């Protein structure tokens with residue numbers, strides 16, 4: 001797994017040349033990583049080209065190719081993440097300190113978008129719980145909210161799309177503390193390309209992709225379910241939980257199968273797995289809950 005990611009990274013290295021823009025942190029592009037027991041084994045990785053050119057990042061436009069075209073204007077240094085809300089005291093983390101907080105792990109995860117396409121992505125990061133422990137949340141904190149950068153001068157698409165900016169997402173505290181939930185700084189052994197949410201995003205592998213906020217600038221601990229961007233937009237289509245679930249269809253399409261991005265034509269459709277294949281690890285978080293009601 002980690003070896004696979006490393007050799008894949010080597011193979012991909014030359015392809016990065018056209019992905020990086022001049023104003024990115026190219027000098028530190030390669031990350032020092034360690035293997036992870038939490039990486040998913042036996043999967044075929046999606047190519048770096050597809051991971052970086054088929055994106056949802058509406059701050060840079062709504063077309064799948066817009067983030068790759070437009071995200072060069074995002075400035076990822078200096079960058080801080082503010083922590084506020086129900087914590088012992090407010091804190092501000094510098095991105096470079098944040099990246100050194102714990103060893104960066106190679107974690108291959110399935111990635112399933114609510115739009116019924118999927119990828120397999122070799123992320124780099126550490127469990128979000130490690131960061132949350134540094135934030136000293138109060139016992140009254142029941143949820144954590146993630147807020148993305150809202151800066152029209154760097155994000156040309158942000159005022160052209162009518163969403164309630166900044167992009168906001170949230171998790172229940174036990175979901176956020178689950179070891180699979182990844183604070184993510186890179187992919188394919190390199191720093192995150194801007195279009196994938198540089199310099200820091202969250203990845204929650206058993207939930208639809210929109211739960212993973214990109215380019216995070218604020219983390220807020222709260223006692224009530226926070227408002228979230230896509231739920232505000234259409235609450236009947238995008239629930240707060242949004243666990244990958246082949247038995248609960250989106251009102252406008254089936255969630256039973258998914259289109260595998262980049263796969264050969266005869267392997268392009270595959271069945272969607274409950275909790276995206278991570279049920280053994282996470283199903284207990286939802287025991288007793290009606291997942292049709294809490295979609």
Ligand code: MTE
Pocket residue numbers: 054055056057058059113114148149167195196197208209210211212213214215
């Ligand atoms: N985060 C922000 N800030 N803005 C966005 O538009 N899109 C979400 C999520 N995080 C989004 C975001 C959606 S819908 C998906 S599927 C994933 O990012 C896509 O991540 P990827 O482009 O790296 O595959």
